Amino acid sequence: MTTGRRPYSRHLSDLLREQTAAAPDRPVVIAGDRTLTYAELDAVVDGLAAGLAGLGLGPGGTLGLLCTNRWEWVATALAAMRLGATVATFNTFAKAWDLDYMLGHSEVEILVLLDGYKARDYLETLSELVPELGTQALPTERFPRLREVVVIGDRVPEGAIGFSSLQADGAPPAPPVGSAADDAFVLYTSGSSARPKAVPLQQYGVVENGFAIGERMGLTDADRVWVSIPLFWAYGATNALPATLTHGGALVLQESFEPGEALDLIEAHGATAAYTLPNITGALLGHPDFAPQRTQTLERGLTLGPPAELRRTAEVLGITAISNIYGGTETYGNCCVTPSTWPLERRAECQGPPLPGVSLRVLGEDGSELPPGEVGELHVRGYITRGYRNDTSGAGAAFGEDGWFRTGDLAHLDAEGCVHFAARATEMIKTGGINVAPREVEEFLALRDDVADVAVIGAPDERMGEVVVAFVVPVAGTAPTAEELRAFCKERIAMFKVPARVHVVGDLPKTDTGKLARRELLERDVAREEIS
Numbered sequence: 001m002t003t004g005r006r007p008y009s010r011h012l013s014d015l016l017r018e019q020t021a022a023a024p025d026r027p028v029v030i031a032g033d034r035t036l037t038y039a040e041l042d043a044v045v046d047g048l049a050a051g052l053a054g055l056g057l058g059p060g061g062t063l064g065l066l067c068t069n070r071w072e073w074v075a076t077a078l079a080a081m082r083l084g085a086t087v088a089t090f091n092t093f094a095k096a097w098d099l100d101y102m103l104g105h106s107e108v109e110i111l112v113l114l115d116g117y118k119a120r121d122y123l124e125t126l127s128e129l130v131p132e133l134g135t136q137a138l139p140t141e142r143f144p145r146l147r148e149v150v151v152i153g154d155r156v157p158e159g160a161i162g163f164s165s166l167q168a169d170g171a172p173p174a175p176p177v178g179s180a181a182d183d184a185f186v187l188y189t190s191g192s193s194a195r196p197k198a199v200p201l202q203q204y205g206v207v208e209n210g211f212a213i214g215e216r217m218g219l220t221d222a223d224r225v226w227v228s229i230p231l232f233w234a235y236g237a238t239n240a241l242p243a244t245l246t247h248g249g250a251l252v253l254q255e256s257f258e259p260g261e262a263l264d265l266i267e268a269h270g271a272t273a274a275y276t277l278p279n280i281t282g283a284l285l286g287h288p289d290f291a292p293q294r295t296q297t298l299e300r301g302l303t304l305g306p307p308a309e310l311r312r313t314a315e316v317l318g319i320t321a322i323s324n325i326y327g328g329t330e331t332y333g334n335c336c337v338t339p340s341t342w343p344l345e346r347r348a349e350c351q352g353p354p355l356p357g358v359s360l361r362v363l364g365e366d367g368s369e370l371p372p373g374e375v376g377e378l379h380v381r382g383y384i385t386r387g388y389r390n391d392t393s394g395a396g397a398a399f400g401e402d403g404w405f406r407t408g409d410l411a412h413l414d415a416e417g418c419v420h421f422a423a424r425a426t427e428m429i430k431t432g433g434i435n436v437a438p439r440e441v442e443e444f445l446a447l448r449d450d451v452a453d454v455a456v457i458g459a460p461d462e463r464m465g466e467v468v469v470a471f472v473v474p475v476a477g478t479a480p481t482a483e484e485l486r487a488f489c490k491e492r493i494a495m496f497k498v499p500a501r502v503h504v505v506g507d508l509p510k511t512d513t514g515k516l517a518r519r520e521l522l523e524r525d526v527a528r529e530e531i532s
Contacts, residue, residue, distance in 0.1 A: 006211060006246075007019070007207070007211065007246050009207065010180035010203060010204040010207050010208065011081070011176075011178050011179070011180050011182070011184075011203045011204075011207065012077075012078060012081055012184055012203060012206060012207060012241075012242065012245065013045065013078050013079075013081040013082040013176075013178060014176060014178070015207060015242075015245055015246065016028075016038065016041065016042050016045065016078055016245065017042060017173075019038050019245060019248050020038040020039050020041075020042040022248065023038060023221065023248060024037060024038055024039035025037050025038075025039065026038055026221065026248060026250070027224075027250040028041050028245070028249075028250055028251065029041060029071045029074055029250065029251050029253065030224070030250055030251065030252045030253065030269055031069070031070055031071040031251075031252075031253040031255075032070070032071075032255070034071055036071055038248075041071075041074070041075060041078075044075045044079075044167065045075055045078045045079045045082060046079075046082070046171045046172070046173050046174055047079075047167040047168045047169055047170070047171045048075055048076060048079035048166060048167055048168075049079040049080075049082040049083055049171070049174045050168040050171035050172075050174065051079075051165075051166035051167055051168050052079055052080060052083060052085075052110065052166070053083055053174070054168075055110055055147070055148045055150075055161075055166075056109065056110075056147065056148075057080060057083050057085050057109060057110055058083050058084060058085065058177075059083065059084030059085065059177055059178070059182075060084065060085070060086075061080075061083070061084075061085040061086070061109050061110075062085060062086045062087075062088055062106060062107060062108045062109060062145075062186070063076070063080040063085055063086070063087050063088070063108060063109070063110045063111075063112060064087075064088045064090055064102075064103065064106060064108035064110070064111040064112065064113075065077060065080075065087055065088065065089050065090060065112050065113075065232070066090040066092060066094070066099070066111065066112070066113035066114065066122055067092065067112065067113060067114045067152060068092050068114060068117050068230075068255045068256055069227060069228070069230065069231050069236075069253040069254060069255050069256065070114070070152070070253065070255060071253070072112075072114075072152050072163060073231050074231070074241070074251070074253075076112050077089075077185075077237075081178055081182070081184060081203070082174050082176075082177075082178065083174065083177060083178075084177040084178040084179070084182060086182065086183040086184065086185065086186055086200070087184065087185050087186070088102070088106040088108055088185070088186040088188075088198075089185060089186070089187055089188070089231070089232035089237055090102050090103075090113075090188070090232060091188065091230070091232055091494060092114075092117065092120065092122075092230060092232065092256075093120075093494035093495055093496055094125075094494050095125060095491070095492050095493055095494060096125050096128045096129060096492060097444060097492045097493050098196075098493060098494055099125055099126070099129060100129050101195055101196070102188055102196070103129065103143055103146065104142070104143055105195075105198060105389075105390055106186060106188075106198060106389075107145040107390075108145065108146060109145055109146065109147050109148070110146075110147065110148045110149075110150065111126075111146060111148070111149050111150070112150040112152065112163070113126065113149070113150075113151060113152065114151075114152045114153055115151050115152065115153030115154065115155040115156075116153065116155070117255065117256065118256075123151065123155055123157065126149070127157075129142065129143075130142070130143065130146070130149075133149060133157060133158070133159045133160065134157050134158030134159035134160075135158075135159070137159075138159070148161060149161065150162075150163055150166055151163060178203065179203070180202070180203050180204035180207075181202055181203070181204065182202065182203050183200040183201065183202055183203075184201055184202060184203045184206045184238075185200070185201050185206070185237050185238065186198050186199065186200050186201075186389055187199045187201065187232070187233070187234055187237060187238070187329050189234070189328070189329040189330075189435055190428065190434075190435040190436050190437040190440065195393070195437075195440060196437075196440075197388045197391065197393070197395055198388055198389035198390060198391075199234075199329045199330055199385045199388060199389070200385055200386065200389050201234075201238055201329075201332055201385055202386075205332050205383045206237075206238050206242050206332060207242055207246060208357065208383070209238070209242070209332040209333070209334075209335075209355060209357070209383045210238065210239065210241070210242025210243045210245070210246055210332075211242065211243070211246040211247075212337075212355040212356050212357070213239055213242075213243045213302075213333075213334050213337055213355065214242075214243035214244070214246055214247045216323055216337035216338070216339050216340065216352070216355070217243065217273065217300050217301065217302065217321075217323055217337070217340055218300050218321060218340040218341070219243060219244065219247040219249055219273060219300070220247060220248075220249065221247060221248030221249055222249070222272070223244070223247065223249040223250070223272045223273050223300075224249065224250045224252050224269055224270060224271045224272050224273070225240060225243075225244045225249055225250065225251055225252060225271070225272075225273040225274070225275070226252045226254065226262070226265060226266055226269075226271035226273065226274045226275070226298070227240045227251055227252065227253055227254065227275050228254035228256070228257035228262055228275075228280065229257070229275050229276075229277065229280070229433070230256075231253075233329075233434075234327075234328070234329040234332065234333035235275060235333055235334075235433070236275070238332050238333045239275070239302070239333040239334055240275045249273075252265060252266075252269045252271050257280060257283075259280075259283040259284050259286070259287040259290075260287055260289055262280075262284060263284065263287065263289055263290060263294050263295070266294065266295055266297065266298060267294045267295075267297075270297045271297060271298060272297055272298060272299050272300070273298065273299065273300045273301050274298050274300075274301035274302075274319060275301060275302055276301055276302070276303045276313065276317075276319075277303060277304065277432065277433040278303065278304070278305045278309050278433075278465060279432045279433065279463055279464055279465070281303065281309070281312065281313050281317055282463055284317060285312070285316055285317060292318055295317055295318050295319075296318060298317070298318060298319045299319065299320065299321055300319065300321040300322065300323070300340050301313075301319045301321075301322050301323070302322070302323050302324075302325050302334070302337070303322055303323075303324065303325070304324060304325050304326070304351070304433075305324075307345075307348035307349055308348075310322060310324055310344065310347055310348035311344065311348055314344050315344075320344075321340035321341075322340070322347070323337050323338045323339070323340050323347060323352070324337070324338045324347050324348065324350065324351050324352055325337050325338075325351060325352065326351035326352065326411075326419045326421055328407060329385075330384055330385045330398075330405055330407075331358075331380050331383060331384050331385075331405065331407075332383045332384070332385075334355070335354060335355055335358045335360075335380050335382070335383065336351050336352040336353060336354050336355065336358070336360075336418070336419045337352045337355060338350065338351065338352035338353075338418075339352070349420070350414065350418040350419060350420050351418070351419040351420070351421055352418055352419065353416065353417050353418050353419075354380075354382070354417065354419075355382075355383070357382045357383055358380060358381070358382035358383055359380070359381045359382055360378065360379070360380060360381075360413060360417065360419065361378075361379045361381075361404070361413075362374065362375070362376040362377065362378055362379070362411060362412060362413055363376050363377050363379060364376045370412070372412070372413050372414055372415050373412055373413075373414065373415075374412055375410055375411065375412045375422050376410065376411075376412070377406060377407070377408070377409070377410060377425055378407045378409045378410070378411040378419065379400075379404040379405060379406055379407065380404070380405045380407060381402075381403045381404045381405065384399070384403075384405045386399075387399050408424060408425045408426040408428070409421065409422075409423070409424055409425060410422040410423045410424070410425050427457075427458075427518065428458075429456075429457070429458030429466050429467075429468055430458070430465055430466055431458070431461075431464045431465060431466050431467055431468060431496055432464045432465065432496060433465070434496045436458075436468055436496060436497050438455075438456035438457060438458070438468075439456075440497070441456045441468060441470065441489075441493070441497050441499065442454045442455065442456050442470075444489065444492070444493055444497075445470060445472060445485065445488075445489070448480070448485075448488065449475065449478075450474055450475050450478035450479075450480045451472055451473070451474065451475065451480070451485075452473045452474060452475045452476070453472075453473035453507075453508055454470060454471065454472050454473065455470070455471045455508050455516055455518070455521060456468060456469065456470045456471075456499065457469050457471075457518050457521050457522055457525070459500075459501070459522060459525050459526070461500070467499075467500035467501070468496075468497060468498065468499045468500055469499055469500060469501045469502075469503070469521075469525050470485070470499040470501070470502045470503070471502075471503045471505050471508060471521055471524070472485060472502060472503070472504050472505065473504075473505055473506065473507060473508060474504060479504075480504065481504065482501070482502040482503070482504055485499075485502045485504075486498060486499060486502055501525065501528075503524070503525065503528060505524075508521070509521065509524075
């Protein structure tokens with residue numbers, strides 16, 4: 001068992017080869033009934049790279065990936081990177097409204113998608129957007145860059161390629177064509193703009209920051225890291241994946257979080273580390289089959305939240321060396337992590353010092369740097385994205401010419417330089433750990449002919465942190481119901497964006513300057529909930 005050996009590779013695909021050379025027979029991915037060793041995964045990646053190269057993917061290209069937490073997600077991403085291409089990860093909760101934007105905005109050349117998962121039919125969603133598939137050759141006018149569609153699963157429509165036929169068994173190792181400066185991923189994250197922002201993250205930053213995260217966690221090559229949080233998030237793609245690979249450990253993938261199945265996986269595979277969130281921890285502890293011995297192998301991991309949440313994760317769930325975190329997609333996921341060796345109370349009271357290579361500062365409203373203990377806007381420098389891809393929203397103004405990124409979060413630093421998160425300075429809603437931009441949901445509801453005005457806010461929720469709440473003013477002479485409006489959302493947008501509550505109202509409160517009075521809306525929501 002080893003820890004702390006910094007890999008020399010600064011590219012995820014090269015890192016796989018490096019770890020394969022060091023320990024070819026060590027497990028790296030455990031997913032469903034399949035376990036892949038480092039050597040087996042490396043061979044699969046070579047085969048997929050050969051197949052993707054045959055489809056024209058190469059340096060500077062972009063592959064779109066819409067897949068749940070399966071071994072195919074990991075292998076496909078690494079294969080694209082082995083060719084010098086970038087991977088745009090798509091949210092598996094996405095529906096036609098969401099996918100339409102991401103497919104076009106990302107300019108992917110090849111889309112690899114799962115045919116479906118449980119009630120989600122990704123092929124049906126794709127057929128809404130690309131009805132020409134199977135009747136005419138790609139690309140289409142709607143998606144002029146999309147040339148090929150590869151389907152994981154048994155339902156492969158005309159015009160698409162089956163994932164199993166893409167793999168070239170016994171393919172010779174692909175020559176290294178990638179660079180540490182390449183974009184590894186483009187991740188989509190909600191922000192103050194109406195549409196998700198595309199965040200490119202470079203190979204060297206993913207590997208170096210991921211290694212630092214694993215060091216703070218205390219990961220070793222003996223660890224089996226349970227991952228139920230989606231791989232398409234920064235928390236998965238640029239945290240769990242590189243933290244595990246840089247330390248030679250194994251990923252125990254859960255295709256999508258369900259607490260009973262999670263308990264089975266943790267117990268069956270002896271998972272030793274976990275990437276969790278407050279709602280995930282709560283669901284595990286609240287499941288009728290939970291018992292402390294079922295999670296007794298879990299020793300370390302990451303979560304976020306107030307002190308009580310860290311204590312609950314450590315003392316009730318049993319992850320005694322749990323670390324607290326702070327970060328965002330723009331900062332390669334986590335930029336602050338509490339060392340797992342710190343006393344629990346210290347880990348619980350702050351989100352940790354910055355990771356190596358990261359600098360922090362807190363500025364007041366006048367732009368002056370504030371001393372320890374004073375709350376202001378947190379700025380981060382170091383491992384941050386170069387800027388948003390294909391940005392037309394003006395959101396790039398958050399990146400200063402001096403290298404500092406304005407997070408939009410309010411926090412203070414203590415005397416040791418640790419972050420103490422206070423609140424979000426923006427109107428962003430964070431529900432179950434996922435960012436939702438109010439404006440995006442507002443614009444979607446406004447598509448209805450019977451909606452005259454709409455406002456969306458986040459309301460506190462014990463289980464989810466926050467939930468989405470919509471206030472809708474109907475067009476005169478119409479009477480849409482809350483149930484109809486929620487059903488409209490459920491049909492077309494990702495479930496985490498669907499309002500938990502919809503209030504049909506006569507007007508929206510405004511301030512003296514004509515701005516929406518969001519605080520009053522929150523008070524109205526609280527009052528209505530108390531009445532109900």
